Amino acid sequence: MEHIGLVGLPNSGKTSLFNALTGSNAQVAMHPFTTTETSIAIAHVPDHRLDALAGMSRSRKVVHAGVEIADIAGLVKGASSGEGLGNRFLAGIREVDALCIVLRAFNDSEIPGESDPVEALSILETELVIADLTSLETQLQRRRKALKSKRQDNITEMEIEVMEEAYSLLSSGTPLYRSATHDPDPSAAARAYRKELFLLTDKPVFCVVNIDEVDIGQAAGGVVTGLGSGTSEGTGKAGGDTARQGKPEDPVARVRDALGGSGDVIGVCVSLEAEAAQLSVGERAEMLEGLGLGEGALAMAARAAYSMLNRWTFFTTGDKESRAWSFRAGSTAPECAGVIHSDLQRGFIRAEVIGWEELLEAGSWQAARQAGHMSLVGKDYQVQDGDVIEIRFNV
Numbered sequence: 360m361e362h363i364g365l366v367g368l369p370n371s372g373k374t375s376l377f378n379a380l381t382g383s384n385a386q387v388a389m390h391p392f393t394t395t396e397t398s399i400a401i402a403h404v405p406d407h408r409l410d411a412l413a414g415m416s417r418s419r420k421v422v423h424a425g426v427e428i429a430d431i432a433g434l435v436k437g438a439s440s441g442e443g444l445g446n447r448f449l450a451g452i453r454e455v456d457a458l459c460i461v462l463r464a465f466n467d468s469e470i471p472g473e474s475d476p477v478e479a480l481s482i483l484e485t486e487l488v489i490a491d492l493t494s495l496e497t498q499l500q501r502r503r504k505a506l507k508s509k510r511q512d513n514i515t516e517m518e519i520e521v522m523e524e525a526y527s528l529l530s531s532g533t534p535l536y537r538s539a540t541h542d543p544d545p546s547a548a549a550r551a552y553r554k555e556l557f558l559l560t561d562k563p564v565f566c567v568v569n570i571d572e573v574d575i576g577q578a579a580g581g582v583v584t585g586l587g588s589g590t591s592e593g594t595g596k597a598g599g600d601t602a603r604q605g606k607p608e609d610p611v612a613r614v615r616d617a618l619g620g621s622g623d624v625i626g627v628c629v630s631l632e633a634e635a636a637q638l639s640v641g642e643r644a645e646m647l648e649g650l651g652l653g654e655g656a657l658a659m660a661a662r663a664a665y666s667m668l669n670r671w672t673f674f675t676t677g678d679k680e681s682r683a684w685s686f687r688a689g690s691t692a693p694e695c696a697g698v699i700h701s702d703l704q705r706g707f708i709r710a711e712v713i714g715w716e717e718l719l720e721a722g723s724w725q726a727a728r729q730a731g732h733m734s735l736v737g738k739d740y741q742v743q744d745g746d747v748i749e750i751r752f753n754v
């Protein structure tokens with residue numbers, strides 16, 4: 360399961376977001392550093408395609424894909440040299456596959472903390488870069504020494520090169536995820552090796568800008584959408600800009616500019632989403648709809664995380680269960696079968712595949728098969744996002 364860490368300054372709303380995403384009840388408070396230890400919980404990824412398929416199959420059970428979320432202690436300027444909770448954030452971040460940077464843009468004079476999201480982003484990036492530099496320096500020294508004394512002859516030039524390249528980027532203040540040159544098309548070996556360095560900024564990022572309630576009302580459907588490099592950027596920007604006439608520039612747009620395309624940026628009013636998350640599914644949909652928030656931020660955040668991690672979803676459906684399975688984009692049918700169970704991959708014979716929309720149109724598996732809409736695919740088939748699959752196997 361993918362693992363995403365929430366990173367941000369104190370009082371940016373990380374724990375509130377964590378609770379909303381995972382249905383947890385971790386402590387939220389106005390004082391800084393409320394969270395001191397990392398907590399981890401699973402967020403179910405809302406998916407309307409799965410709901411529709413489950414409805415069609417009258418499934419007794421519906422299983423959404425999940426993603427693991429870690430709520431990490433806040434960090435402040437100087438954290439890498441001991442300010443605030445110091446390096447407590449490091450352990451939490453090392454483990455995750457991707458970073459969700461939470462930036463406060465809501466104003467509340469009673470709650471201390473930075474409320475300029477661009478300033479916050481710059482502080483966070485500086486701390487992450489310093490932490491990476493420190494860790495890389497130690498690793499480089501160790502490697503150079505080993506190379507010199509020939510104690511360890513399995514260190515290659517490539518490895519030193521990868522380290523030095525990363526070092527020079529970080530020294531110029533650039534988080535690795537911002538560097539296009541860092542990742543044009545490194546060899547598989549270089550890529551694998553870089554992962555072993557466990558650098559914090561060598562992970563994909565996306566930003567959640569925690570906006571004010573008033574801004575949602577004014578920018579209904581605008582500010583809240585717009586996955587930076589993704590599908591709805593146009594509408595997101597347009598909505599935000601027109602809605603904010605006479606106001607300072609849209610904080611989401613400002614963060615998007617500051618991040619320069621290195622990750623998706625989503626505006627979320629975390630306090631509202633947290634409230635909505637307490638409601639039943641029906642009431643929640645009603646509340647979000649009433650506020651012009653559509654499906655809400657949780658689904659959007661999950662999608663941003665998925666696209667960032669290069670994950671797609673396939674489905675299985677039947678009267679017993681409908682289920683969403685997450686897989687690495689580009690996987691073959693047997694690899695996807697292996698996501699369900701290793702036996703299915705080992706004994707894979709072929710699979711019946713149909714797009715989720717086509718299946719819904721047909722009305723049932725049976726009807727789709729009779730109408731000849733089902734494809735019978737072999738081991739080379741590359742599974743597409745939204746495919747519904749039935750696997751034939753024999754072990």
Ligand SMILES: Nc1nc2c(ncn2[C@@H]2O[C@H](COP(=O)(O)OP(=O)(O)OP(=O)(O)O)[C@@H](O)[C@H]2O)c(=O)[nH]1
Nearest residue numbers: 369370371372373374375387388392393394433630
């Ligand atoms: N007005 C407003 N307040 C919010 C919003 N999100 C969070 N808060 C408040 O901000 C304070 C801090 O929220 P938390 O979720 O505890 O923030 P955190 O980032 O986890 O803070 P630390 O654990 O201290 O790093 C609480 O009083 C929340 O109620 C929001 O969208 N609007």
Ligand SMILES: [Mg+2]
Nearest residue numbers: 373374393394
């Ligand atoms: Mg917290």
